[in-house]
Amino acid sequence: MVQIVCSNVEKHSVKMMAELNRMKQEKDHCDFIIQVRNDVYYTHKNVLSAGSDYFRAMLKHDTKESREGKVIFEDVDFECVKNCVDFIYSGKFKIMDEKMNDLLHVAIMLQLEDLKHTISDILEESITVENYFSIRNVSDMYGLDAVLSRCRVFFHDNIMEISNQPEFGNIAKIDILNFVKSESSELSEEETMTILLKWVGKNQNNEQHLQESFEAIKFEKISPAFLEHILESNLIISNDFGLYKLLTGHLVKALKRPDKTKEEIGNDELIILFDDNTDCMRSLNPITEKVGNFHDEKFKHLKPFGTISLDSYIYVLCQNKSVYRLNFHIKNSKWEKLKDMIYDHGQYPRSVSLSGSIFVIGGSDPKSTSDVETFSSYANQWLQLKNKPTAIRYASLVALNDSIYCIGGLQDGVQVSSFSRFTPSSSEWVELEPMRYSVSGSGAVAFDQKILMIGGWRGFYKRDKVECYDVTSAQWTSLSSMHACHQYVSAHYIDDWIFVVTNVEASNVIEKYDISSDKWTVVKPEVDQHFIIYGSTCVKM
Structure with missing residues (x-):
């Protein structure tokens, strides 16, 4: 054997x-x-x-x-x-x-x-946003079914970022329609419409499918302001009578919607507070005045920074020109790095939003500058605009009608009372009637053709004063003073109130102004003793 x-x-x-x-x-x-x-x-x-x-x-x-x-x-x-x-x-x-x-x-x-x-x-x-199209194409060529399946999931989860890629216009109509009709998408209807317009903008052959794609959009969830912006600024829509008529009809319907009750406003608009200690964001309900957790994602990038909201995003502008944004409508969203600003605007870059774009004007410590630039959220691109005639830092910015107002600040280290208006559509700067006082670091807010300048610094002293400029009469008047002095102020207009938040202060005192009665009340949010408000912005949910 x-x-x-x-x-x-x-x-x-x-x-x-x-x-x-x-x-x-x-x-x-x-x-x-x-x-x-x-x-x-x-x-x-x-x-x-x-x-x-x-x-x-x-x-x-x-x-x-x-x-x-x-x-x-x-x-x-x-x-x-x-x-x-x-x-x-x-x-x-x-x-x-x-x-x-x-x-x-x-x-x-x-x-x-x-x-x-x-x-x-x-x-x-x-698979990444940058290599998505090359991997999808090679997988389709060689029949890699598992990779194609993963590509479909990645496309659904990252379509906002993928839409910025040059090849996005080559996405098939069926894939776009499946995305628009998906019930599991966490994007807002405004973001969905923006993506559709990018798809057509990158490939004109897709325009023939746009009306069919729009039929799946829930226009009742889109704000009149967004529709107005699209009708005014998007050439694809303005050059197509059928599409223009369709969106105009939905705009008329949107303008006829009943006004929200105060309870609905409290649930719809929130003031977002950045915590300097934990890097978390908290939400302040303007009706109940209660503070709650807002989003799980922390902002762990460079400080100091300025913050602003636009559509479904919170933007953070840092002193090293870097820019980040977070889609607050999506629960598990992450901070997204965008293209850097063109110029260095120093700490706490001063910004304002107008007609779907963000504008940054002047600078802050230690940077004094006359540079002006704008960011298009739809194109993820910064563009240089006409400089301000004089270099400025710690000026207050506010948008009203089709213009941006730049008020006060420091010029060559000296506080000024200057008041100027910038109209982006004509790139024109106009000097207006100056304020009665020279201030810097004030908060500014606009409503009903009026502009309020709130708090700030006068000399070496913090201010509790409030000045009001009436755009119609071109006159400055004084309103009731606040209970406390505030500097480095953020001011937020919500319905008939104005909320004033002092940034980078351990006091955490917020004041609330009733426009109808010209009275201030103090809001003391219930937060732990280690909470320090670093910055704030207002969002619409």
Whole structure:
């Protein structure tokens, strides 16, 4: 009886493959050459046949390659061929990020199924906004179903960022319609419409599908201000009578919606407070005056910063020109890094929103500047505008009608009472009747053709004074003073109230102004003793 004794089979196999790999590297007993243009690689027929169905078929029969001991490849990358052969010998291969598509092509050509599946797994886990289109295209070309499935999920979860990519216009109509009709999307209807307009803007052939796509939009959830902005600024809509008529009709309906009750306003509009200690955001309900947690995502980037909200986003503008935003309508959203500002506006960049864009004017400590720039949230792009005639820092900014008002501040280290108006559509700066006092670091808010200047610094002293400018009469008047002095103020207009929040102060005192009665009351939010308000903005939920 013959008995077969097994040693460590796995160890023996590994040793044999290592020895064959060494023989390949040293060209020992090699009997087959792989040539790619001027590069050659020495190998063994039996190893190639054992590891690749492609080579097995080639070398099993009396082919030219089998007789000559040589195969010539033309339209492939030599490093990728070498990598695939090394995989046959050792089961290992080099990850070549910049050549992963070429490597997959060679692996499929040589019928290396294990390598194909391994590359597929790597692609599935490495999808980013930047490489989404290249991975999706190669997966579609080679039928990588698992990767395509992952691409569909990634597209759904990251479509806002993907829409900024140049290839976005090549997305198929069916994919866009599936996104618009999806009940699981966490994007607002305004964001969905913005994405559709980007899709058409990057490929005019998609315009024929826009009206069909708009039919799936829930226009009752879109604000009149957004519709007005689209009708005024988007050339795709203004040049298409049918689309213009459609959106105008929805705008008329939106303007006829009943006004919200005060309870609804409290649930709809919130003041967002940044906590300097924990980097968290808290929400202050203007009706109940209660403070609650707002979003799980902390802002852990560079301080100091300025903050502003626009549509569904909170924007943070940092002193190193960097800009971040967070979609507060999406529960698990993360802070997104946007394009840097063109200029350095110092600490706490002063900003204001107007007609769907953000404007930054002048600077703050230690930067005094006349630079003016604007950010288009739809194009993710900063543009230089006409400079302010004089350099300024710690000026107060407020938007009203189609203009931006720049008030007070420091010029050459001296507080000023200057009052100027900038109209972006004409790039025109106009000097107006100055304030009666020179101030800096004040809060500014506009309502009913009036502008309020609140608190700030006069000389070395904090102020409790409130000045009102009537745009119609071009006159300054004084209103009731606040209960306390406030500087570095953020002011927020909500219905018939104005809320004043002092930033970078441990007092956490907020004051509330009743416009109808010209009276101030103190709001003391219930927060823990370590909470310090670093900045604030107002959002619409």
